[in-house]
Amino acid sequence: MSVFLAKRITTLVITLMLTTVVIFVVLEILPGDPASIMLGINAEADTLAALRAELGLDRPVHIRYIRWILDLLQGNLGTSLTYDVPVSELIAERIAISLPLALMAIILSTVIAIPLGIIAASHHNRPLDFFVMGFSQLGIAIPNFWFALLLIIFFSIMLKWVPAGGFAGWDAGMWPSLMSLFLPSIALALPQSAILARVTRSSLLDVLKEDYIRTARAKGVSQRRALWGHALRNALIPVVTIMGLQFSFLLAGAIIIENVFYLPGLGRLIFQAIAQRDLIVVKNMVLILAVTVVVINFVVDLLYAVIDPRLRGGENG
Amino acid sequence: MARRLVEIFTHGLKNRSFVIGGIITLLFFLIALLSYVWTPHAIENISIANKLKLPGSVYWLGTDHFGRDIFSMLIVGARNSVIVAFVAIGIGLGFGVPLGLIAAARKGWVDEFIMRFNDFTFAFPSIISAIMITAILGPGAVNSIIAIGIFNIPVFARVSRGAAQSVWKREFILAARSSGKGAFKISLEHVLPNIFSMLIVQTTIQFALGILAEAGLSYLGLGTQPPAPSWGKMLNEAQTFLYLAPQLAIYPGVAIVLTVLGLNLFGDGLRDVLDPKLRRSR
Amino acid sequence: MTLLNIQNLTVTIDTVHGPINIIEQIDLSMAAGAKLGIVGESGCGKSITALAIIGLLPDKSSLSGKILLNGENLLAFTPEEMCRVRGNRVAMIFQEPMTALNPVQTIGNQIAESLILHLKLGKKDIRDRVRQLMENVGLPVRRFPLDLYPHQLSGGQRQRVMIAMAIACEPDLLIADEPTTALDVTVQEQILDLILDLVDQSGMGLIMISHDLGVIAQTTETVVVMYTGNLFETGPTVEVFKHMAHPYTDGLFSAIPRPGISLNSKRDRLYTIPGQVPEIHLRPEGCSFADRCHRALDPCRTQAPPVVDMGKNHVAWCFNPLDRN
Numbered sequence: 001m002s003v004f005l006a007k008r009i010t011t012l013v014i015t016l017m018l019t020t021v022v023i024f025v026v027l028e029i030l031p032g033d034p035a036s037i038m039l040g041i042n043a044e045a046d047t048l049a050a051l052r053a054e055l056g057l058d059r060p061v062h063i064r065y066i067r068w069i070l071d072l073l074q075g076n077l078g079t080s081l082t083y084d085v086p087v088s089e090l091i092a093e094r095i096a097i098s099l100p101l102a103l104m105a106i107i108l109s110t111v112i113a114i115p116l117g118i119i120a121a122s123h124h125n126r127p128l129d130f131f132v133m134g135f136s137q138l139g140i141a142i143p144n145f146w147f148a149l150l151l152i153i154f155f156s157i158m159l160k161w162v163p164a165g166g167f168a169g170w171d172a173g174m175w176p177s178l179m180s181l182f183l184p185s186i187a188l189a190l191p192q193s194a195i196l197a198r199v200t201r202s203s204l205l206d207v208l209k210e211d212y213i214r215t216a217r218a219k220g221v222s223q224r225r226a227l228w229g230h231a232l233r234n235a236l237i238p239v240v241t242i243m244g245l246q247f248s249f250l251l252a253g254a255i256i257i258e259n260v261f262y263l264p265g266l267g268r269l270i271f272q273a274i275a276q277r278d279l280i281v282v283k284n285m286v287l288i289l290a291v292t293v294v295v296i297n298f299v300v301d302l303l304y305a306v307i308d309p310r311l312r313g314g315e316n317g
Numbered sequence: 318m319a320r321r322l323v324e325i326f327t328h329g330l331k332n333r334s335f336v337i338g339g340i341i342t343l344l345f346f347l348i349a350l351l352s353y354v355w356t357p358h359a360i361e362n363i364s365i366a367n368k369l370k371l372p373g374s375v376y377w378l379g380t381d382h383f384g385r386d387i388f389s390m391l392i393v394g395a396r397n398s399v400i401v402a403f404v405a406i407g408i409g410l411g412f413g414v415p416l417g418l419i420a421a422a423r424k425g426w427v428d429e430f431i432m433r434f435n436d437f438t439f440a441f442p443s444i445i446s447a448i449m450i451t452a453i454l455g456p457g458a459v460n461s462i463i464a465i466g467i468f469n470i471p472v473f474a475r476v477s478r479g480a481a482q483s484v485w486k487r488e489f490i491l492a493a494r495s496s497g498k499g500a501f502k503i504s505l506e507h508v509l510p511n512i513f514s515m516l517i518v519q520t521t522i523q524f525a526l527g528i529l530a531e532a533g534l535s536y537l538g539l540g541t542q543p544p545a546p547s548w549g550k551m552l553n554e555a556q557t558f559l560y561l562a563p564q565l566a567i568y569p570g571v572a573i574v575l576t577v578l579g580l581n582l583f584g585d586g587l588r589d590v591l592d593p594k595l596r597r598s599r
Numbered sequence: 600m601t602l603l604n605i606q607n608l609t610v611t612i613d614t615v616h617g618p619i620n621i622i623e624q625i626d627l628s629m630a631a632g633a634k635l636g637i638v639g640e641s642g643c644g645k646s647i648t649a650l651a652i653i654g655l656l657p658d659k660s661s662l663s664g665k666i667l668l669n670g671e672n673l674l675a676f677t678p679e680e681m682c683r684v685r686g687n688r689v690a691m692i693f694q695e696p697m698t699a700l701n702p703v704q705t706i707g708n709q710i711a712e713s714l715i716l717h718l719k720l721g722k723k724d725i726r727d728r729v730r731q732l733m734e735n736v737g738l739p740v741r742r743f744p745l746d747l748y749p750h751q752l753s754g755g756q757r758q759r760v761m762i763a764m765a766i767a768c769e770p771d772l773l774i775a776d777e778p779t780t781a782l783d784v785t786v787q788e789q790i791l792d793l794i795l796d797l798v799d800q801s802g803m804g805l806i807m808i809s810h811d812l813g814v815i816a817q818t819t820e821t822v823v824v825m826y827t828g829n830l831f832e833t834g835p836t837v838e839v840f841k842h843m844a845h846p847y848t849d850g851l852f853s854a855i856p857r858p859g860i861s862l863n864s865k866r867d868r869l870y871t872i873p874g875q876v877p878e879i880h881l882r883p884e885g886c887s888f889a890d891r892c893h894r895a896l897d898p899c900r901t902q903a904p905p906v907v908d909m910g911k912n913h914v915a916w917c918f919n920p921l922d923r924n
Contacts (some may be wrong), residue, residue: 015437022437141525141577143532146552146570153563164559211698217655218693219713219764220686222678233703245439252444256533260522260556271537274452282452284446293440309748310702 002307019290020072024065027283033057034279038081057281077284082276087284090269097167097181098265102254104185106243109193114239116193117200121235122227124205132197139194143255148187148260155183165262184261188253192246199242202281204235237308244300248293328590335586342521349395358386358544360393369562378568379552383557387565390546391572397458397547397575401540402527406520409469413514416470417477418508421485422500425436431478435471443468443530444537453541461540465530469523476519480512506577514591521584525577532573548573601667602631602771602804608664610644610651610828616880622647622828625663629821631771634798634805635841636819636836638812644828647810649774652806653691654681669771680818687717690765694777696757700749700762706760707745713767732763737793755786759793772804773797779814791818812855816840824848827877827887834913836880844907844915846894847872886918894919 028034035051036043051057056064071078077087085200120132157162167180208231216226255267262268266285273281329335357377364384372379378387420431447464454460484490484506493503534540535549543550548569555565610622622644629635637645650656652666654673666673668688676684685691693699701709710729714720720728730740736759749757758778766772775794779787795818798805807818815822815836822839824832824847832845843849850872874891877883883890889899896919904916 011433015433015440018433018437019440023449027452030453039324113512135577137581138574141529141574141581143529143536143570143573145533145536146566149552149556149559149566149570152559153566157560211693211695212701214655215693215699215761215764216701216712218653218685218691220684220716221680221712222682230701230704234701237703248440248442252442252533254445255448256537259537270448274539275446277452278400279452282448286449289445290440294437297440308703310750 005302008298008301010070012294016291019294020287021065023283023290024068027279027286028064029061035168038277038279071178072284072287077288078280080273080278080281081283082273082278087281090281091174091285091288092134094264094266094269096170097263098258098259098267100261101181101185101188101258101265102250104181105192105250105254108185109196110243112189113193113196114236116197117239118204118227118232120197120201121204121208130203132201136194136198136201139190140198142190142303144187144191145256145260147190148183148257151183152185152260165260167263168179168311180261180263184257184263187260188245188250188257191253192250195246196239196243200235200239203238207231207235210234222243227283233307237304240307241300244303247296247300251289251293325590329586331591332586334582335590338579338582338586339585341575342583345395345576345579347397347435348392349399352389352396354390356389356392358389360385360389361544362386369558369565371564379564381565382411382554382562387551387568390551391548391568394546394548394551394569395547395572395576397541398528398531401458401462401465401531402524405469405527405530406464406523408462408466409473409523410516410520413470413473414477414509416474417479418481418504420474420478421481421508422504428478431474433473438467438471441468447534448541456539456542458541458545461531462532464469465527468530470550471529472523473516473519476515477512481508484508514588518584518588518591521580521587522532525580525584528573528577528580532569600610602629602633602669603806604628604665604667605648605652606665606667608648608651608662608666610647610656611663612657613659613890614880619880620828621879622651624828625825625828627830627833628890629804629806632802632804633821634807634819636815636822637806637808637825638810638815638822639825640810642827642879643825645810645825646776647828648825649776649806649808652772653685653689653774653842654835655685655691683717686765686770687768688770689772689774690768690770691774691776692758692761692765694779696754696761697781699761700757700803702749705746705748706752707747709749709763710745710760710767713764728767729763731781732767735766736760736763738763738778754782755790758782758786758790762790762793762797766801766803769801769840770803772806774806774808776808777810778807780809780811787814794818809919812840812851816897824851825901827879827882830916831888832913832915832917834909835911838909838911838913842909842913844909844913844920845917846892846919846921847888848915849921850891886916894921 033052035048039048039051056067059067071190075088077091079085080087081088082091116132116135120129123129127252152164155161162179162182167177170177205291208227210231213226213231216230217223221229254265255270257263258265258267259271266289270282270285270289272278273285329339360515362385364380366384368380368384370376370380370384376386376388378391381387381390416431416434420428438532443461443464446467447460450460450464481504490503490507493507497508531540531547532549532552535547536553538550538553541547541550551569555562555569558565605625605627607626608622608625609620611618611620624647627635628650637648639645647656651662652668652673654676656662661763662673662674662753668684673681673684700706707726707729710732711725714728726745729745733740733743733745738756738759743752743756749760752760762778773794779790779919780792782790789816794805794807797803805818807815807920809815819836822833822836823830825844826847832839832843832848839848840852843852850870853870854872872891877887883900885901886892886895886899886904889895892899902918904918907915907920909915909920
């Protein structure tokens with residue numbers, strides 16, 4: 001067990017380091033002179049010089065890299081050029097929107113998809129199965145931002161139930177805030193649930209064909225109990241992995257959705273930073289996103305070992 | 318080879334997904350090609366007087382806020398989607414397949430290294446790569462091609478590695494190795510032809526995903542820039558007119574959905590036909 | 600008294616070629632505590648017969664006839680009633696021990712499951728009983744604690760767990776479908792001995808299904824020879840093996856490689872029955888073995904072969920059976 005853990009943690013650290021190197025190279029080295037990018041071609045020479053000095057661009061590359069990492073580890077993510085506010089503050093503000101959004105989307109998609117997948121598998125080749133498969137095909141094909149627009153047309157414009165965008169702020173009240181997040185989380189959840197439903201279904205169907213299900217039936221276990229008691233746990237193992245892998249897509253989706261709905265979250269922050277050429281924000285935000293994905297994948301890996309005893313080691317046979 | 322193609326085709330005709338998906342996909346490509354020689358109206362024709370017209374005999378799907386013919390813009394947008402997705406797949410195949418083959422052939426630490434590299438690349442969905450590239454280079458279609466292409470690499474690497482690994486275990490490979498053939502030649506002559514069908518299937522999937530990604534990037538303004546029409550950009554512009562003319566948002570979306578659906582169905586049908594052993598719980 | 604009485608059983612399966620009878624009108628019976636063997640090549644219907652008894656045929660199949668367990672027709676049972684029969688009055692062990700156990704459940708839980716399902720016992724009683732069962736199958740609890748997972752056991756050990764699961768509720772009938780085929784030769788002996796011991800001690804009936812004549816010889820008192828879903832020969836094992844009547848049975852025996860000199864010139868080379876087992880949807884008219892049989896006569900190709908009584912409860916379905924020599 002500890003060997004397993006040690007291996008995984010080493011991989012995690014290496015991947016994280018690689019990530020930082022890549023981001024650093026792409027966003028600080030490749031552009032040549034980050035300062036002129038940030039300030040634009042019309043910038044004056046002394047403004048440029050001042051910025052360069054402030055960013056420490058005159059120092060050698062590896063020093064800058066180490067400086068950056070050290071700052072990161074201390075929680076210093078630099079100061080935004082546009083807002084003149086520490087990036088960490090900006091993130092803290094925006095995460096109050098992005099995190100609930102992501103959580104709502106994850107919960108929604110799991111609650112919809114897994115039962116749908118189970119229903120499809122237990123009604124294999126009957127109408128309900130085809131219905132779920134059709135839903136899944138459609139859900140995968142619909143771009144989530146288009147779905148968002150459709151939702152806006154229907155729920156905001158025609159029915160006027162929810163606002164079409166923007167975010168009132170948590171101080172304005174729990175309910176209005178949640179309502180603002182309602183459509184966005186549905187839009188985010190759609191492609192995820194389509195994929196998850198499909199994966200759940202095929203995983204369950206595969207497991208139901210396994211020998212040990214037949215053994216269970218031979219003991220007198222009923223078909224229903226075999227599905228819920230034996231098949232499901234085995235079937236959910238790959239599903240959990242997929243959910244974890246889907247996380248990076250969730251992040252990507254969140255960036256788009258926040259822009260569709262004008263939600264002042266992390267996605268919108270990054271986006272505006274690009275428009276404003278605020279490389280400091282972009283660099284650190286991308287890092288945060290990438291690190292989150294890597295860490296989540298790591299956690300999923302560990303989870304996998306918890307659910308599947310075969311991975312914990314101690315094999316005989 | 319030709320006989321195999323005919324065989325695949327005849328088998329395919331019996332498969333519903335293959336047929337429906339195939340027709341849609343074919344239509345899509347034909348329309349995209351058609352756009353090079355003919356569009357009902359020139360898309361550069363801006364005519365404010367004709368703006369926001371509803372579908373009719375002159376403008377088949379109506380016009381947008383600049384008076385441009387929506388139908389023409391859609392078919393030129395199809396061309397754009399094809400090119401971006403296509404080149405991105407080229408990148409994915411070109412780098413990903415060799416990586417996967419090498420990983421399967423060498424095993425050991427080379428395999429580990431390539432797998433870690435894969436995992437790491439998975440942390441950068443196209444959006445994030447596109448963001449990074451745009452931040453330095455500025456927006457453009459090339460950016461979306463690179464960003465989508467970069468994300469295709471680990472997908473193809475993983476698929477080819479997995480498929481190659483099961484080919485390596487087969488006995489005829491053992492025979493080739495004991496006759497002294499090197500790993501490189503074996504990969505080229507034996508492994509690659511045997512993973513071909515898996516790669517084809519994955520290509521259709523990635524093509525569909527590429528179209529979706531391209532649409533997302535151009536919606537955000539990171540990808541194809543005006544005046545080149547793209548479905549994503551059309552949706553972005555339509556959003557401003559959501560209250561006035563919601564239909565502007567419908568057409569490009571339907572185009573995307575139909576194309577992606579068609580490609581996915583075709584891919585599913587193709588998978589069934591090419592390798593019944595792959596046919597899992599359908 | 601008769602434990603099992605199969606009457607005129609036909610199993611039909613829906614295939615791409617239309618409905619096919621994979622078992623055709625077979626009759627079988629065995630007394631309580633008896634040991635019956637079913638032998639034949641792959642695809643002859645032995646496993647299907649077993650699955651029909653225990654009620655686990657695939658969905659696309661239909662059955663006709665009767666399967667009487669202690670006088671009750673199992674084919675008339677509802678699914679709930681069958682669930683109470685399985686694992687309780689009839690138990691089955693399967694061929695592939697490596698995949699037959701649930702990988703995410705401990706072996707203790709898996710053995711306990713049938714006890715929980717069928718017997719109303721308290722937790723402590725169940726635990727004691729599981730420990731006892733493990734001892735009985737040769738897996739002492741000291742070396743094999745109940746919280747082990749299947750992947751921590753070898754093939755032979757997993758098969759023992761399966762046997763423990765099967766006999767947990769002391770069934771009247773134990774069906775063993777090729778229980779040793781997937782195991783190493785040395786382990787095979789141990790498992791067969793274990794099964795025989797358990798069967799003898801408890802007085803339960805045993806149906807041993809195998810394509811291996813050696814296994815049949817070792818473990819059964821009566822034997823049934825099947826081919827393409829039909830019965831070809833039945834009788835006491837010793838009788839059938841010494842004085843086989845059906846040419847197919849003769850062919851099966853001739854195909855066993857053996858060292859030393861044989862009296863029959865036909866057996867100097869490694870003998871194989873010529874031809875191939877016909878595909879399930881291409882079964883010929885008359886006796887399905889006719890075109891491979893060196894004793895075939897004209898009526899064999901057109902009419903169903905008659906029952907021929909060879910004496911001493913030994914019976915063959917053949918137009919031209921071998922004499923008792």
